[in-house]
Amino acid sequence: MDGSEHLSKRQLQALQTRENLLNAGRSVFLEKGFQKATMTQINKLAHTGYGTAYVYFKNKDDLFTELMETIMQKMYDVAALPFKPSSKEEAFAQILEQTRLFMKSSLEEKEVMKVVKEAIGVSAIVEEKWNNIRARFIRGITKDILFVQEAGLANEKFDASLIAKGWFYMNEQVMWELVLGKIEDDLNAVSENLTMLYTGGLYK
Known part of the structure; x- marks a missing residue:
């Protein structure tokens, strides 16, 4: 039950219109790219009245x-996987799987992620959104590092927050290169190399 059974007909209609605009937006952004996409094109494809898109979204950046939030949900789910290893080997296996799933999720949304990359470079609103996404991942990684440090599996001299940033930025850079086709290595090999580098430095 999602609570929609308690909504009025008008509220349900508004939810559907919003969903239509988001779906239309996805199609227009994929076809035109971020810079060339317009709210008029999105409105037209969603078959909504003139200017209706502005009732739901301030501008195309807002939409x-x-x-982006919908696209990132898969990656959020990966980051939220339980991480309570009892050995270095167990930690390695879990981190390897998370890294592989993170990269796989981005490749499954490759075309949209290309538009995200373009948008980050030209929209302050999108760039701020991406920075918020980064911060969310880094907080989660920091929490995981603190856990393994307290469990005696990782070197406690490391600054957990700083290492978390480094680990995320490294993954982010590789992710963009995979999405843009600049790395053509096997996904498993890429994930394994990153994980060996990370765990080799952090874990005892």
Whole structure:
């Protein structure tokens, strides 16, 4: 039950219109790219009245950040996987799987992620959204590092927050290169190399 059974007909209609606009937005951004996409094109494809898109979204940047949240959900789910290893080997296996799933999720949304990359470079609103996404991942990684440090599996001299940033930025850079086709290595090999580098330095 999602609570929609308690909504009025008008509220349900508004939810559907919003969903239509988001779906239309995705199609227009994929076809035109971020810079060339317009709210008029999105409105037209969604078959909504003139200017209706502005009732739900301030501008195309606002609509796009909403789409980004949907796209990132798969990656959030990966980051939220339980991480309570009892050995270095167990930690390695879990980190390897998380890294592989993170990269796989981005490749499954490759075309949209290309538009995200473009949008980050030209929209302050989208860039801020991406920075918020980064911060969310880094907080989660920091928490995981603190856990393994307290469990005696990792070197406690390391600054957990700093290492978390380094680990995320390294993964982010590789992710963009995979999405843009600049790395053609096997996904498993890429994930294994990153994980060996990370765990080799952090873990005892």
